[in-house]
Amino acid sequence: xxxxxxxxxxxxxxxxxxxxxxxxxxxxxxxxxxxxxxxxxxxxxxxxxxxxxxxxxxxxxxxxxxxxxxxxxxxxxxxxxxxxxxxxxxxxxxxxxxxxxxxxxxxxxxxxxxxxxxxxxxxxxxxxxxxxxxxxxxxxxxxxxxxxxxxxxxxxxxxxxxxxxxxxxxxxxxxxxxxxxxxxxxxxxxxxxxxxxxxxxxxxxxxxxxxxxxxxxxxxxxxxxxxxxxxxxxxxxxxxxxxxxxxxxxxxxxxxxxxxxxxxxxxxxxxxxxxxxxxxxxxxxxxxxxxxxxxxxxxxxxxxxxxxxxxxxxxxxxxxxxxxxxxxxxxxxxxxxxxxxxxxxxxxxxxxxxxxxxxxxxxxxxxxxxxxxxxxxxxxxxxxxxxxxxxxxxxxxxxxxxxxxxxxxxxxxxxxxxxxxxxxxxxxxxxxxxxxxxxxxxxxxxxxxxxxxxxxxxxxxxxxxxxxxxxxxxxxxxxxxxxxxxxxxxxxxxxxxxxxxxxxxxxxxxxxxxxxxxxxxxxxxxxxxxxxxxxxxxxxxxxxxxxxxxxxxxxxxxxxxxxxxxxxxxxxxxxxxxxxxxxxxxxxx
Amino acid sequence: xxxxxxxxxxxxxxxxxxxxxxxxxxxxxxxxxxxxxxxxxxxxxxxxxxxxxxxxxxxxxxxxxxxxxxxxxxxxxxxxxxxxxxxxxxxxxxxxxxxxxxxxxxxxxxxxxxxxxxxxxxxxxxxxxxxxxxxxxxxxxxxxxxxxxxxxxxxxxxxxxxxxxxxxxxxxxxxxxxxxxxxxxxxxxxxxxxxxxxxxxxxxxxxxxxxxxxxxxxxxxxxxxxxxxxxxxxxxxxxxxxxxxxxxxxxxxxxxxxxxxxxxxxxxxxxxxxxxxxxxxxxxx
Numbered sequence: 001x002x003x004x005x006x007x008x009x010x011x012x013x014x015x016x017x018x019x020x021x022x023x024x025x026x027x028x029x030x031x032x033x034x035x036x037x038x039x040x041x042x043x044x045x046x047x048x049x050x051x052x053x054x055x056x057x058x059x060x061x062x063x064x065x066x067x068x069x070x071x072x073x074x075x076x077x078x079x080x081x082x083x084x085x086x087x088x089x090x091x092x093x094x095x096x097x098x099x100x101x102x103x104x105x106x107x108x109x110x111x112x113x114x115x116x117x118x119x120x121x122x123x124x125x126x127x128x129x130x131x132x133x134x135x136x137x138x139x140x141x142x143x144x145x146x147x148x149x150x151x152x153x154x155x156x157x158x159x160x161x162x163x164x165x166x167x168x169x170x171x172x173x174x175x176x177x178x179x180x181x182x183x184x185x186x187x188x189x190x191x192x193x194x195x196x197x198x199x200x201x202x203x204x205x206x207x208x209x210x211x212x213x214x215x216x217x218x219x220x221x222x223x224x225x226x227x228x229x230x231x232x233x234x235x236x237x238x239x240x241x242x243x244x245x246x247x248x249x250x251x252x253x254x255x256x257x258x259x260x261x262x263x264x265x266x267x268x269x270x271x272x273x274x275x276x277x278x279x280x281x282x283x284x285x286x287x288x289x290x291x292x293x294x295x296x297x298x299x300x301x302x303x304x305x306x307x308x309x310x311x312x313x314x315x316x317x318x319x320x321x322x323x324x325x326x327x328x329x330x331x332x333x334x335x336x337x338x339x340x341x342x343x344x345x346x347x348x349x350x351x352x353x354x355x356x357x358x359x360x361x362x363x364x365x366x367x368x369x370x371x372x373x374x375x376x377x378x379x380x381x382x383x384x385x386x387x388x389x390x391x392x393x394x395x396x397x398x399x400x401x402x403x404x405x406x407x408x409x410x411x412x413x414x415x416x417x418x419x420x421x422x423x424x425x426x427x428x429x430x431x432x433x434x435x436x437x438x439x440x441x442x443x444x445x446x447x448x449x450x451x452x453x454x455x456x457x458x459x460x461x462x463x464x465x466x467x468x469x470x471x472x473x474x475x476x477x478x479x480x481x482x483x484x485x486x487x488x489x490x491x492x493x494x495x496x497x498x499x500x501x502x503x504x505x506x507x508x509x510x511x512x513x514x515x516x517x518x519x520x521x522x523x524x525x526x527x528x529x530x531x532x533x534x535x536x537x538x539x540x541x542x543x544x545x546x547x548x549x550x551x552x553x554x555x556x557x558x559x560x561x562x563x564x565x566x567x568x569x570x571x572x573x574x575x576x577x578x579x580x581x582x583x584x585x586x587x588x589x
Numbered sequence: 590x591x592x593x594x595x596x597x598x599x600x601x602x603x604x605x606x607x608x609x610x611x612x613x614x615x616x617x618x619x620x621x622x623x624x625x626x627x628x629x630x631x632x633x634x635x636x637x638x639x640x641x642x643x644x645x646x647x648x649x650x651x652x653x654x655x656x657x658x659x660x661x662x663x664x665x666x667x668x669x670x671x672x673x674x675x676x677x678x679x680x681x682x683x684x685x686x687x688x689x690x691x692x693x694x695x696x697x698x699x700x701x702x703x704x705x706x707x708x709x710x711x712x713x714x715x716x717x718x719x720x721x722x723x724x725x726x727x728x729x730x731x732x733x734x735x736x737x738x739x740x741x742x743x744x745x746x747x748x749x750x751x752x753x754x755x756x757x758x759x760x761x762x763x764x765x766x767x768x769x770x771x772x773x774x775x776x777x778x779x780x781x782x783x784x785x786x787x788x789x790x791x792x793x794x795x796x797x798x799x800x801x802x803x804x805x806x807x808x809x810x811x812x813x814x815x816x817x818x819x820x821x822x823x824x825x826x827x828x829x830x831x832x833x834x835x836x837x838x839x840x841x842x843x844x845x846x847x848x849x850x851x852x853x854x855x856x857x858x859x860x861x862x863x864x865x866x867x868x869x870x871x872x873x874x
Contacts, residue, residue, distance in 0.1 A: 328771055349770050357773040370764035374786035384772040432768065 002026040003169055003202050004050065004087075009062035009072070011045050011054065011226075019045050021226045023062070027170065032196065032203040034213035034234065036249070037223035038451045043206045046223070047174045050204075051089050052079040066170075084115050088163035092175040094155035098147040104158050105131070105143035108165055117166055130161040135191055137539070153184035153540050160191065167199055174206045181315035181478065182522040183538055189216060189524070208451070210253040211524030214238065222246040235528045252452050253526035270342065271303035272439050272472045273327070278336035280319070280326040280496075284545065294544055296322035298496045300336070301571070304440065307466065309473040311487035311504070313480065313519070317544050319496035320476045324442050327474070328360050341439065354388060361433035365445035367425035371417035377403075377428055378413035384436045402431040406461060423454035427461065434465065441465075442474045447482060459486055480523050484508060492516050495544055495552040497568075502577035510589070512579035515553045517589040551582065559583055609862035612855040619852060623671035632662035634669045635820040643838050654844050658834055666822055667845050673823040674804055674852070677737055681803040682796050684742030689749025690785060690792060696750070697757025698780050708754065711747050719744050727815050737816060741803045749795060756791055760784050797860035801853045808849065824849040 004027040011020035020042045027033050037043050048054045050064050052071065064072040066082060091097045099107060108127035112118055118126050131139040134157040147155055156176060163171055173192065177185035193216060196203055205217055213220050213234060220237050222230035222245065229243040241247040280297040296319040304310055312320045325331040327338065329349030338345040340359060349357060364370035371380055378399040385398060400410040406427040417425055426446065433441055443462070447455040463486060465471060475486055483490055483504065490507045492500040492515065500513040511517045518538055539556050542548055548555050554564035561583065569580045581587070604610075627634065631651055638660030646655040646663075654663035696707040723740045730736060760766065761784070769779050808825025810816035817823040822830075824845050831842030 330767055330770065349773075350776070354773055357771060360771070362768070362771055364764040364768065366764060370768050372765040372769070372783050372787070374789075375783075383769070383774065387773050387775075429768070432772075436772070 001029060003029045003031075003067060004204075005063070005065040006046070006050070007063045007065070009046070009049060009060065009064065011042070011049060011058055011060045013058055019226050020049070020060075023223075023226075023228055025221050025228065025231055027202050027204055029169065030196075030200045030202055031219065032205060032217045034217035034220035035204060035206045035223060036208060036210060036213055036220060038208060038453075040225075041223040042226040043208075043223055044174055045226075047089060047172050047204070047206055050172060051083065051087065052076075053089075080115075084111060084163075084166035084168060085117070086166075086168050087170040087172065088166065088168045089172040089174065090156070090159050090163045090176045092178050094152065094159045094179075095147060097159055098155060100147055102146075103143070104145050104147060104150070107158075108162055111162060111165055115166055126165070127161075130165050131158070133195070134158070134161040134164075135187075136161070151540050152180050153188065156180060156184075156188055157191065160188075160195070164195060164199065164201070168201060170202045170204065171196075172204045172206070175208070176205075177212065178207070178209075181541075182480075183315060183518055184540060185212075186522040186524070187538065192216070209524065210238075210249065210526040214526050214528045215524060222249065238526070238528050249452070250526070252456060270306075272306050272341060273304045273345075274339045275300060275302050275327070276337050277301060278323070278326060278338065279334040280322045280331055281334050282322075282331065292545060295547065296331075296496050296544070297326065297493075300493075300496075300498055302491055302498075302501065304472045304474065306439075306472055307470040308489065309466065309475055309487045311475045311477060311483040311490045312493060313477060313483055313490060314493035315478065315519075315541055317495070317541060318493040319544075320478075320493055321444055322496075323493070324362065324444050324474060324476050328362050328442060329357075358388060358436045359439040360442065361436060361438040361440075362442040362444060363426070363429050363433050363446040365448055367422050367429055367449060368417055368420075370429050371425055371432075373417055375416075376413070377415050377417070377420075380417070380428060381413075381432050381435060384432060388436060398435070402435050403428075405434070405465075406431040407457075421454075422450050423458060426450065426458055430458075430461065430465075434469075434471075437469070438471070440472045440474065442476070444476045445478070446475075448477065448479065455482070462486065480508075480519065492519070495541065495547050497552050498571055498580055499553065500577060500579045501571065502579075506576035510577070512574055512577050512584045512587075512589065513553075513581045514557045514559050514587070514589065516579075518556075551580075559587055606862045606866055608858045609866070612859040612862065615851065616855045616859070619671060619848070619855075620675055623668045623675065626668040627665050630662065630665045630668075632665050634661065634665045634822070637661055643834075645838075646840055646844075655838070655840050657830065657838070657841055663827075663841065663844060667824070667827060667848060670822045670824040670827045670845060671848060671852070673817055673821065674807060674825070674849070677741065677807045677823065678800045678803040680738045681741035681745060681807075682800050684738060685745030685749050685799060686792065686796055688742070689746035690753050690788065692746065693750035693753025693755075694757045694780050694784055694788070697754040698761055698776065698784060700758070700761075704754070708751075711750055714747055723810060724815065734817070734821075737807060737810065740810075741806050744806075745799050745803060748799070749792070752791060752795055753788055756788050757784055760787055794860055794864040797856055797863055801856040801860075804849070804853060804856075824852075 006026065007024050009020055009023040010018055012018045023046060035043050035046065045054070049060050049072065052074065054060055060072060062072065063070045066087065071079060071082060105127050108130060109123045112123050112126055113120070128139060128143055131143060136142050136154055136157050142150065142154065150158065176192070177188050180188060189212065192203065195201065205213065207213060217234050219232065220234045221228055222237070222243065224245045230237055230241060230246040232242070237246060238250055241250050278297055278300040279295070281293045281295045284292055284294050300323065302310065312323060314320050322331060326333045329347065329352055332348055340356060345356060378395065381399050381402050382395050399413050403410050403413060408424060408427050412420065412424065417428070420428065447458050450458060459482065462473065466473060477483060487504050490502055490504050491498060492513065494515050499515045500507065500511065502512070507516060508520065511520055542555060550565040550567055551569050554560040557564065563582055567582065569582050571578045571580045572584060574584065638656070640660065641656055642658055642660040644652050644656040646653060652662055652664065654667055656662055657666070692707065696704045726736055726740060766779060766783055769783050774783070807816055807823060808828065811823050811825030812829045814829070817826050827845035828842060828849065831845060834841045
C-alpha cells in the first residue's frame with residue numbers, strides 16, 4: 001500500500017525549461033527511498049512540491065497523492081492538515097530553518113500548540129521528551145538555548161525533533177547531512193535510522209552522495225535534469241544500473257572509494273617547504289575585555305618534497321585553513337619557523353619578496369568568489385605577470401597558452417567570471433595561480449564546491465600539472481575520497497594539533513590514531529552490502545576556544561586512558577606513519 | 590573597463606525596470622531641452638522689457654511661459670535655471686563621489702588605526718552646522734557659483750565615505766582580494782583595481798539619490814538669497830522670485846516649481862529603481 005504517489009509531475013518556471021519533467025514514483029508505508037542527482041537535477045523542487053512549498057511563480061501540474069488524496073496545489077488550510085501530523089521535512093541548513101530569536105524548546109512548543117497535538121499542560125514535557133529522543137546532549141539545558149548556541153549537528157537534531165514531533169508517516173530529508181562533518185553525518189544518519197524503526201516513518205532521503213543512500217535506503221531514484229532515469233531497489237542499482245547516467249554515477253562513486261593513487265612518493269633530497277613548531281592564533285572578534293586568542297594551529301611540523309602532494313584533512317575547525325593561510329602569509333604566525341627552499345619564510349604576504357610570493361600560490365574553495373567579478377578572464381590571468389615583470393608581457397599569447405593549459409577555450413578570455421560554470425571558474429583560478437610557475441600550490445578545499453564529475457576533472461588537471469612541472473601541493477580537504485585520489489602523504493589535524501602524518505596508503509589500511517580511524521569509519525561507503533558504521537559514542541568536537549587539556553581528542557576517544565587527559569602526546573614514528581597518541585603502539589585499530 | 594561595466598549595468602537596469610527607463614528618459618529630455626532651448630528661443634535670459642512685464646503664458650511673440658516683473662522671458666529663464674540646477678547637482682555629486690569613494694575605500698582597506706582616525710574625522714565634520722558654515726563662507730568670500738559646488742560637495746561626501754568604507758570592509762574579506770595579495774598586487778592597486786570597481790553598483794545608486802539632495806540644498810540656498818545671483822538664475826532662485834509675485838502672476842511660481850518637482854521625483858525614482866536592480870539579493874531572479 002503506497003503512502004505517497006507522485007505521478008506525471010511537471011514543474012516549470014516562467015521563462016525557463018521544465019525543472020521537473022513527468023516524474024513518477026511512490027513511497028510505501030515505512031519505506032526508505034533515496035533520491036539522488038547532481039545539483040540542479042530537481043531534487044529539492046520535488047521535495048518542495050510534495051510539501052506544497054513551491055514558490056508562487058512555479059507552475060506545477062500532475063498529481064501528488066498522499067494516502068489517497070491529491071494534495072498538489074491544495075489550499076494552505078488543507079495542506080496544514082498534512083504538514084507535521086502526516087508529513088514533515090528537514091532542510092539542509094538547520095541554522096536558516098530555525099528562528100534565531102526563539103529558544104529551541106519554544107520553537108517545538110509552538111508546533112505542538114499550532115497543531116493542537118497535545119494539551120497545553122503537556123507541551124513542555126513533550127518537547128523535552130522529543131529533544132531527548134533525538135539524542136541532544138544535556139537536553140534540559142538546550143531546551144532553553146537559542147539556535148546560535150548549538151553546533152551544526154545539534155541544530156540538525158533539533159530540526160529532526162521538530163519534524164518528528166507530530167509523529168508523521170512520511171519524513172522528507174533534503175540533504176540533511178551535507179553541511180555537517182563526516183563524523184557528525186554518520187551520527188545523524190544513525191539517528192534517522194533509529195527513529196524510523198521506532199515510529200515506522202517512511203523516509204524520502206534526498207542527497208547527492210551515493211554513500212549516504214547505500215546504507216540507508218531500500219529503494220533509490222536517480223534524477224537527471226528533472227527526469228527520472230532509474231528507479232529500482234538500491235542493491236540492484238549499485239550492482240546492475242540500467243541507465244547510462246546512473247552507471248556513470250555509480251562508477252564515479254566506487255572509483256573514489258577504491259582507487260588509490262598509483263604514484264610513488266617522490267624522494268627529493270631537500271624539502272621545498274619545511275615547517276617547524278608552527279603556532280597560529282588570532283583574536284576572536286568581540287568586546288575588547290573579553291577578547292580571546294583562538295589557537296588555530298599548535299606546534300605543527302611538516303615538510304614537503306619537490307613534486308609531492310600532502311593532503312591536510314580534518315573536520316571543520318581543525319585549523320586546516322589557518323595552516324594554509326599562515327603558510328602563504330595571509331595570517332601571521334605567532335611562533336615557529338618556516339623555510340622555503342632553504343630561505344626563511346617570515347612575515348605577512350605584503351612584506352615578503354616577490355620571489356617568495358611567486359613560489360607560493362593558492363587556489364580557494366569558492367571558484368567564483370576567488371575571481372574579481374569586475375575583471376575579464378584575460379585581465380585576471382595576466383595580472384600576476386604584469387605585477388611580476390611589468391612592461392614585458394605579450395598578453396594575448398600568454399592568456400591563450402594559460403587557458404589551453406587548464407583545458408579552457410581561449411574564446412572565454414573576454415568573459416566575466418559570473419558567465420562561467422563553477423568548474424570553468426576553478427580552472428581559471430588554477431591558471432592564475434600557475435602562470436607564475438610556483439613551487440608550491442596550496443589548494444584550500446579546491447574541489448569541495450564542485451559536483452562529482454567536474455571534481456574528477458579538476459583533480460585530474462591538478463595531477464597532470466604536477467607530473468609535468470614537478471609542482472608540490474598542499475591539498476586541504478575534509479573529503480577522504482579526494483585524499484586518496486590526489487595525495488602522497490596525509491596530515492590529519494584535530495583542533496589545531498597533528499594527530500597523524502602518514503603515507504596515504506598506510507593511512508587507509510592501517511590508521512594509527514583513533515581519530516583517523518573514526519574519520520575513516522564515518523565515511524559512508526557507496527556499497528549497500530557494507531552500510532554505515534554508526535559512531536554514536538563519538539559525540540561532537542569541543543569548541544576551539546576551550547580545547548581540552550592533554551590529548552585534545554581524549555574526550556571523544558573510545559580508547560582514552562587516564563594519562564590522555566594530562567599529557568600532550570608527541571608525534572611518534574611508526575613503520576610507515578607518525579601518530580600523536582599515547583596508546584598508538586599497543587592499539588590495533 | 591569600469592566605465593564599460595557601468596554602462597552595461599545601467600543599460601541592463603534600463604531594460605529590466607520601467608521606472609528606470611521612464612525617469613531616465615524624462616531627465617535626459619529635460620537636460621536636452623534646457624541646453625538646446627535657449628538657442629532656439631528668440632529671447633535672452635537677461636534682456637529686460639519694461640513694456641512687456643507680467644505677460645501670461647502665450648504663443649504670441651513666443652513667450653511660452655510668459656514674462657516676469659522685469660519683462661524677461663520666463664521660458665528661457667526656466668531653462669537656464671534648469672541648466673544651473675542640474676549642473677550644480679551633478680558637479681556637487683561628482684565631487685562627493687570622488688572624495689567619498691577614495692576616502693572610504695582607503696579607510697576601509699587600511700583598517701585599524703588609520704581607519705579609526707579617518708572615520709573620527711568624518712564624525713567631526715558631521716558635527717559642523719552646515720547652513721551656518723555656508724552663510725559664513727558666503728560672507729567671508731564673495732558669493733559665487735564655485736562656492737556652492739564646494740559647500741554641497743563637502744557635506745555629501747561624508748555619507749558616501751561611510752557607505753563605501755562599509756562595503757570595502759566586506760569586500761576586503763572576499764577571496765579574490767586574498768588572491769590579489771598573494772600575487773603581490775600592491776595595496777593601492779588592490780583598492781583601485783579590485784575593490785573600487787565592485788563598489789560601483791552601490792555608488793551609482795547612492796549618487797542618484799544624492800543628486801536630488803544637492804538640488805534641494807541649492808534651491809534652499811537660492812531661496813534664502815545665498816545661492817545663484819542675478820541675472821544668473823536657478824530653479825530655486827526662480828521659485829523664490831515667483832513667491833513674491835504669487836498673487837499677481839502665479840505662473841512665475843508654478844512653472845519652475847513643477848519642473849523642480851519633476852526633476853526631483855525622477856532622480857528619486859531612478860535611484861530607487863537602480864537600487865533594486867543592483868541589490869545582490871535579487872540576483873537570483
